[in-house]
Amino acid sequence: MTNDKGAGAPLSAVSVAKKYRIALEDAKAIVAEHGDDAKAIHKAARRIAA
Secondary structure (H helix, E strand, O other): OOOOOOOOOOOOHHHHHHHHOOOHHHHHHHHHHHOOOHHHHHHHHHHHHO
């Protein structure tokens, strides 16, 4: 069994919403806006969660 997701895998909106306890709609917007830039996704999610 192999897992295709690794450290370089794009973040999903569901995982971002759960990690930062934000609305799924907000997480979807963040992921759509920032694409594969995980650092920018985390930064934006932290701003909303605060």
